[in-house]
Amino acid sequence: EAQVTQNPRYLITVTGKKLTVTCSQNMNHEYMSWYRQDPGLGLRQIYYSMNVEVTDKGDVPEGYKVSRKEKRNFPLILESPSPNQTSLYFCASTTRDTREQYFGPGTRLTVT
Amino acid sequence: QQQVKQSPQSLIVQKGGIPIINCAYENTAFDYFPWYQQFPGKGPALLIAIRPDVSEKKEGRFTISFNKSAKQFSLHIMDSQPGDSATYFCAASKAAGNKLTFGGGTRVLVKP
Numbered sequence: 001e002a003q004v005t006q007n008p009r010y011l012i013t014v015t016g017k018k019l020t021v022t023c024s025q026n027m028n029h030e031y032m033s034w035y036r037q038d039p040g041l042g043l044r045q046i047y048y049s050m051n052v053e054v055t056d057k058g059d060v061p062e063g064y065k066v067s068r069k070e071k072r073n074f075p076l077i078l079e080s081p082s083p084n085q086t087s088l089y090f091c092a093s094t095t096r097d098t099r100e101q102y103f104g105p106g107t108r109l110t111v112t
Numbered sequence: 113q114q115q116v117k118q119s120p121q122s123l124i125v126q127k128g129g130i131p132i133i134n135c136a137y138e139n140t141a142f143d144y145f146p147w148y149q150q151f152p153g154k155g156p157a158l159l160i161a162i163r164p165d166v167s168e169k170k171e172g173r174f175t176i177s178f179n180k181s182a183k184q185f186s187l188h189i190m191d192s193q194p195g196d197s198a199t200y201f202c203a204a205s206k207a208a209g210n211k212l213t214f215g216g217g218t219r220v221l222v223k224p
Contacts, residue, residue, distance in 0.1 A: 004155070033211060035214075040121065040216045040217070041216055042116075042118070042201055042203075042214030042215050042216045042217050043156070043201065043212070043214045044214070045211040045212070048211060058211060059211075090155050090156070092155075099144045099146065099161065099205060100146070100158045100161075101158070101212060103148075103155030103156050103157065104155050105153070105154060105155050106153075106154070106155050
């Protein structure tokens, strides 16, 4: 089944404790993105990657890091999480030839 | 500032009614306007999309109307059903693989 998977689905952590949210897609897509969803603001792009070893900032990159060492994986790293990073996070992927983005099931992060 | 503004934030209709969700955009470089549907606990999924050279597009009970001169587009759900209860996001993008710029979302509840 073609899909985007994320882990963990739920995470509660404390301020300053480094964490990684994994994302993997099995559709051989070149493009991958991370979005955060907040009430009333829709989804906002954090970082994106157009291919292996190629990443760039989205609209709200502060406090986040990413890496793309393999085509299928695109982890999101929070080196020192803060309460304002409490949000619902989505990974998405697409190809360079299409417009439809395929979203993962989401990771709900709470930082206390 | 939000480049895509969506209204209303929430909507309640009776079964069979026609919820209408409106979006307005600023950037004339946008050339692809999708609507995503999101059920609780799930990631957004593409519902229907339109390009600016078309004024209307129908897929089943879902219709997009597009007004290029006003920079506005809307989603109509004909003969709405309780199973249509979800959050709907409009979005816009500039190129294949490019990020989606989302509106703030509309929570639609269809009462039986």
